[in-house]
Amino acid sequence: xxxxxxxxxxxxxxxxxxxxxxxxxxxxxxxxxxxxxxxxxxxxxxxxxxxxxxxxxxxxxxxxxxxxxxxxxxxxxxxxxxxxxxxxxxxxxxxxxxxxxxxxxxxxxxxxxxxxxxxxxxxxxxxxxxxxxxxxxxxxxxxxxxxxxxxxxxxxxxxxxxxxxxxxxxxxxxxxxxxxxxxxxxxxxxxxxxxxxxxxxxxxxxxxxxxxxxxxxxxx
Numbered sequence: 209x210x211x212x213x214x215x216x217x218x219x220x221x222x223x224x225x226x227x228x229x230x231x232x233x234x235x236x237x238x239x240x241x242x243x244x245x246x247x248x249x250x251x252x253x254x255x256x257x258x259x260x261x262x263x264x265x266x267x268x269x270x271x272x273x274x275x276x277x278x279x280x281x282x283x284x285x286x287x288x289x290x291x292x293x294x295x296x297x298x299x300x301x302x303x304x305x306x307x308x309x310x311x312x313x314x315x316x317x318x319x320x321x322x323x324x325x326x327x328x329x330x331x332x333x334x335x336x337x338x339x340x341x342x343x344x345x346x347x348x349x350x351x352x353x354x355x356x357x358x359x360x361x362x363x364x365x366x367x368x369x370x371x372x373x374x375x376x377x378x379x380x381x382x383x384x385x386x387x388x389x390x391x392x393x394x395x396x397x398x399x400x401x402x403x404x405x406x407x408x409x410x411x412x413x414x415x416x417x418x419x420x421x422x423x424x425x426x427x428x
Contacts (some may be wrong), residue, residue: 212320212321213360215318215319216320218318219299219343220264220343222251222274222275222298222299223251223340223343223344223345224251224343224345225344225345225346226251226345226346227247227249227250227251227344227345227346227347227349228249228250228251228252228340228345228347228348228349229249229251229252229253229270229348229349229350229351229357230253230255230333230336230337230340230348230349230350230351231252231253231254231255231258231261231269231270231351231352231353232258232333232350232351232353232354232361232414233236233255233256233257233258233261233352233361233362233363234352234353234354234361234362234363234417235358235360235362235363235364236352236354236356236413236414236417237265237268237269237351237352237411237413238265238268238323238363239268240268240411240412240413241267241268242268242270242351242411243266243267243268243269243270244267244270244273245270246269246270246271246349246351247270247271249272249349251274251275251298252270252272252273252274252275252291253274253275253276253277253340253410254273254275254276254326254423255277255332255336256277256278256283257352257362257363258280258352259273259276260296261363262363263323265363266335269351269352269363272426273295273296273297274296274297274298274299275295275297275298275299275300275301276292276301276338277300277301277303277332277335277336277337278300278301278302278307278332279303279304279305279332282372284300284307284310284311284313285310285377286371286373286377289312289313289316289317290296290396291315292313292317293317297317297358298318299317299318299319299320300317300318300319300320301319301320301322301339302319302320302321302322302338303319303321303322303323303332303335304321304322304323305321306321308321308323309383312377321334322339330388330391330394331392331395333353333395334395334398335348337399337402337408341402341407341408346388347407347409348407348408348409349409349410349411350399350409350410350411350414351410351411351414351416352406352414353399353414354413354414354416354417355392355395355396355399355417355418356392356395357417357418357420358417366379382410396418399418400418400419402414403415403418
């Protein structure tokens with residue numbers, strides 16, 4: 209059996225018929241004390257920077273890290289494999305096949321690439337949620353998504369987890385997160401449909417962000 213297919217089957221078993229929580233990096237959960245609720249889910253999925261939630265925010269964002277979805281950015285160049293093992297990550301899911309093959313920890317951590325089965329120009333939070341839904345979870349709770357309707361997209365200090373080299377790399381290469389390269393109307397409308405159809409549960413703050421019309425949504 210093909211190794212990638214074996215990993216897919218293993219990952220499907222991890223997600224199917226389980227209570228899943230996807231956590232985003234937006235600061236909207238600060239002070240909401242959702243950490244215990246988030247960690248109560250069978251599997252907690254972190255998206256991009258969410259893997260590096262500062263310890264002072266764990267009461268709001270939880271600390272479980274079962275699955276990590278990452279985009280084409282070379283995050284793993286700045287994270288020690290042993291550090292990821294300490295976090296007890298069960299799977300890393302790659303948007304980019306290039307990053308998948310560049311990662312030298314595939315013999316130690318289960319890895320999956322979904323580039324060939326998903327339309328990968330979408331926002332990673334959308335891709336993650338779509339991918340999880342195809343695996344038929346029992347329940348899907350999404351928290352910490354502002355849907356780019358707020359001025360601040362990321363928790364303060366969240367990139368510190370990746371170290372000074374990461375921060376220097378971002379500055380040197382002028383890498384700035386620009387959500388406007390994506391179809392944000394599609395992103396938001398897709399989530400609205402899934403929430404209205406009871407396929408996804410949102411935390412209260414994410415729900416407010418998604419269903420309100422805000423000047424910031426046109427600016428960020």
